[in-house]
Amino acid sequence: MNNNYPKGLTTKDLESYKQSRTASLDAGNNSSRLNILESQFDQLSLINEALWEIMKKDKGWTDKDLLKKVQEVVNLRVVRAQSKLSCNKCGMSNPSIKSSCIYCGNTLVKNTQNSPFS
Numbered sequence: 001m002n003n004n005y006p007k008g009l010t011t012k013d014l015e016s017y018k019q020s021r022t023a024s025l026d027a028g029n030n031s032s033r034l035n036i037l038e039s040q041f042d043q044l045s046l047i048n049e050a051l052w053e054i055m056k057k058d059k060g061w062t063d064k065d066l067l068k069k070v071q072e073v074v075n076l077r078v079v080r081a082q083s084k085l086s087c088n089k090c091g092m093s094n095p096s097i098k099s100s101c102i103y104c105g106n107t108l109v110k111n112t113q114n115s116p117f118s
């Protein structure tokens, strides 16, 4: 057997070794993905702040206006999360946050006319 596994391992040891290597690789991948996400988040946060500064300067909006709008969006999201979708296949009502019917598995068609963020 030509592989990179330590010599003298039993089948059970080999399986444990493979599982620990897989877990280690997964942790490494998750760490890399987390670093990428943090970098993207920082970039979006920077762009968001710069855009807000432009809006304040050019449009005269205030932080109070922003907080009011954030609260409105929070309320809209609560309404969207509580809304229901009917399945085209079985007709059952599903939470709109689901992508497939919880009763039959059919893909749910979302109405994005009200908001592209739903």
Ligand SMILES: [Zn+2]
Pocket: 087, 088, 089, 090, 091, 092, 101, 102, 103, 104, 105, 106
């Ligand atoms: Zn269904």
